[in-house]
Amino acid sequence: MISAKLYIQGEWRESESDRRGERYNPAHLEELVGTYEVATIQETEEAVLSASKALKRWKMKAGPERGEYLFKAAQLLEHNGKELACLITSEVGKPFGEAMGEVKRGVALLRYYAGEGMRALGEVYPASDGPSLLYSNRVPLGVVGIITPWNFPVAIPLWKIAPALIYGNTVIWKPAEHSSLTAYRLMQLLEQAGFPPGVIQFVTGIGSEVGHTVINHPSINGISFTGSNHVGKQIAKAAVERGVKYQLEMGGKNPTIVAADAHLEQAAEMTVSAAMRFSGQKCTATSRVIVERAVLEPFTKLLVDKVKGIKVSDPMQADCFLGPVVHPSAQADILSAIQQGVNEGARIRAGGSLSSELSEGCYVNPTVLDHVKPDSDLARKEIFGPVLAIIPADDFQHAIAIANDSQYGLSAAIFTSDIDRMLSFLKHIEAGLIKVNGETAGVEPHAPFGGMKQSSSHSREQGRAAIEFYTSVQTIVISPAGKSLEEAEA
Incomplete structure (x- = not known):
């Protein structure tokens, strides 16, 4: 000791x-x-x-x-x-x-x-x-x-x-x-x-x-x-x-936009990584994924399937992807935020509960919710846990508007194969760290890091x-x- x-x-x-x-x-x-x-x-x-x-x-x-x-x-x-x-x-x-x-x-x-x-x-x-x-x-x-x-x-x-x-x-x-x-x-x-x-x-x-x-x-x-x-x-x-x-x-409430032309497999894989690694306890973790309606259904299925496949395990295990949250109080706050989301009309598609197999620790199952309203607490307040909100957007410009409708501006990402969408995103997104076809989380140690707005x-x-x-x-x-x-x- x-x-x-x-x-x-x-x-x-x-x-x-x-x-x-x-x-x-x-x-x-x-x-x-x-x-x-x-x-x-x-x-x-x-x-x-x-x-x-x-x-x-x-x-x-x-x-x-x-x-x-x-x-x-x-x-x-x-x-x-x-x-x-x-x-x-x-x-x-x-x-x-x-x-x-x-x-x-x-x-x-x-x-x-x-x-x-x-x-x-x-x-x-x-x-x-x-x-x-x-x-x-x-x-x-x-x-x-x-x-x-x-x-x-x-x-x-x-x-x-x-x-x-x-x-x-x-x-x-x-x-x-x-x-x-x-x-x-x-x-x-x-x-x-x-x-x-x-x-x-x-x-x-x-x-x-x-x-x-x-x-x-x-x-x-x-x-x-x-x-x-x-x-x-x-x-x-x-x-x-x-x-x-x-x-x-x-703080941060970092968005990832999935455009209609995105490579959905790549977008789902990297969004899950950005949202769930270290149980979402990163200031740059993805907490909102904003999806154009044209690809909302197939992307949601891919994302939910990947999250359901995550094994919650002891963090000392070499292959651990998602371990506990830091403290019982954090565990309680995360579960409360999920319940508040449900009360606001969101639907749990994966997780939403404590781990039944690892009850001796502060484990929260990785959680995905859809039917999330852009103005709800679930979409606006930092949760700092393995919780991801899916928000639909009518089109690309609507997606950017939802992404920027936040007091925070730490990091943001987009998945697209269209150069015009990429350039428009880079021009209009309000964030200090911007990723194209990459995770919101992570930055090189020799590159400047910081946010905009209240971040x-x-x-x-x-x-x-x-x-x-x-x-x-x-x-x-x-x-x-x-x-x-x-x-x-x-």
């Missing part, structure tokens, strides 16, 4: 609060995976101040030197990948194969940002007076508060922490309570990479205490958050009041785009000393 600790001022410690959280395996609820410390407000404040002190030396290190720490962390993560993937599966229920994929993505992220330490940070411009040197430079924000979710407990922290560090910031990291043990093990690997004391602080605990302290502390210069819209809006208000940078990635603060994470958030731009002019313009030109 894991006993996770706090990491403050370069030391592992137990909290003075005498409170500990518990994490149970969502596949086997009687199995206690481990416990984690619940930090106090005072300990969180101490962590922030420690990060402030460490900033002075860390930001003075050259980019290549900072990169060496990230390269070392990548090696350690790769070497310990299987162990960490097992912990992800035990703590949040992600199928082991997907957990291994996430760890590999974490390795790639660390290596990518390690290489960023060798890249230019600014640009040189022509000065109008000739002799002067005019250029821009990027400098770190300072201390960055990073608050991460449980569904990608390795990849999302690393695509925030790695760029923050390579660009010279120090970090205080508060993970979601549901993934505190995985976060602790990842933090152990980062510590083994040799980062100087204070550069990364790690505090677990209650969001209303630890998270609130991080968000509102005067020494925090930037906040990067992935999670719910409710919390994201609170962070935005607090950041605006203090005049600090913030970066939010929040994001309109900033972008990952890839080179991360430099925009984690640095500030300085414009610098150097002119000749002690000379007039004429003398300098001579």
